[in-house]
Amino acid sequence: MSLKDKVAIVGMGQTKFGENFDMSYHDMIIEACWQAFDNAGIGPEEIQAAWLGTYLPFSWGYEGVAGVSLSEPLNMYPIPVTRVSAYCCTGMEAVRNAAMAIVSGEYDLVLAVGCEKMRDVPGRGSLVAQHVERGHPLYCKGRTAPGMFALLASRYFHEYGIDRRMLAKVAVKNHKHGSLNPLAHFRREITEEMALNAPPVAEPLHLFDCCPTTDGCAAAVLTRADLAKKFTDSYVLIKGVGFNIAAGYYSAQFDQGFSFTGFKSTQIAAQTCYEMAGIREPIEEVDVVELHDCFTITEIVDYEDLGLAPKGEGWKLIADGETYIGGKIPVNTDGGLKTCGHPVGASGVRMINHVAAQILGRAGDMQVDGAEIGIAHTLGGPGAVACVFALGAP
DSSP: OOOTTTEEEEEEEEOOOBOOTTOOHHHHHHHHHHHHHHHHTOOGGGOOEEEEEOSOHHHHOSTTSSTHHHHHHHTOTTSOEEEEOBTBTHHHHHHHHHHHHHHTTSOSEEEEEEEEOOSSSOGGGSHHHHHHHSSOTTTTTTOOHHHHHHHHHHHHHHHHOOOHHHHHHHHHHHHHHHTTOTTOSOOOOOOHHHHHHSOEEETTEEGGGBOOOOBEEEEEEEEEGGGHHHHOSOOEEEEEEEEEEOSOTTTGGGOTTOOSSOOHHHHHHHHHHHHHHTOSOHHHHOOEEEOOOSBHHHHHHHHHHTTSSOTTOHHHHHHTTTTSTTSSSOBOTTOHHHHHOOOHHHHHHHHHHHHHHHHHTOOGGGOOTTOOEEEEEEEETTTTEEEEEEEEOO
8 A cells, every 4th residue: 555645744742862861761752742733733532542652661660561652641542552563673663653543544633653762771671681681492582683784784894895994984975064063962973083093993983983872762643644734734745655574683793694784674665665755776866865873984874875875885875974963964963863863763754753844844954945955864783674655745
């Protein structure tokens, strides 16, 4: 079933991303959702169904285990609310499910929310510690996200002859963009020297090559495209979406077909999305991109997997400054995961909302002139699952 031009995003909301020690999970839900309701000119009583994206509730507390965690703080009864989880694609999966429900004809007005509370634990209870202490005893005991993506960087360096200086350029660019974003976790610029001289995390990845763990929530209100003007004159349409699981969580990096220089899940999701949206040459047709930069090497690989650069040449985009605001293809104009932070369940909704804001001309200091078509992309599990959305003006 094609979603093209059938679903509109009419309301958006987001908390500040960061160490939100003064906010509970419910506090963040309330703030982001009421922003989205006000943006759409509705009340929560008008929502007919909702989807809540939370990746790992049991690591941080108990909220986010089920849809009740959304219903209760919003007093949004008695409607169906479904909790979804898909690693780092969790937020986009919430939006995708909400959009599919609209297209099916079941509902006319729905809510998609991503929320994650990740900072209210000590270091030994962090996401990294979860990877070290849990999982398959042979395939992934002690495996961490930095360690896995460090393998990607090492292989890419070997195959295409670049070094850490290109990773530093990605970090500098995203910190530059993040400094313009009032909702980002980190809001300061850095230099290439700072990135290159930062402490190592998992060679060749150093501190500024890695996104932080973060608290945050983002929400979106969706409706049928033909009803959008009932709520607002300022809305965007979903042009295409692609989602797939292309490998196993434990076995992805043991697949003999895995090159360690790109992800099949992203390539397939992008192809599916572009076919639905009618995008043939993304580097020429897309105006702004939010992509999954959990680590600086991931952004470079994503350029290629999303069709923005030929294989082995993604690094040239950052070397030439083409992915800055004002460049040929601005990428992560709000700072990306690198500086917004990565509250896992919320990131996908945040990305979609930011692309929508760009198309609506609401991105403030981060605005890309003339943005009409935008792409949002998430990658998770690690690299096993990916989702790509295309958004556009009516």
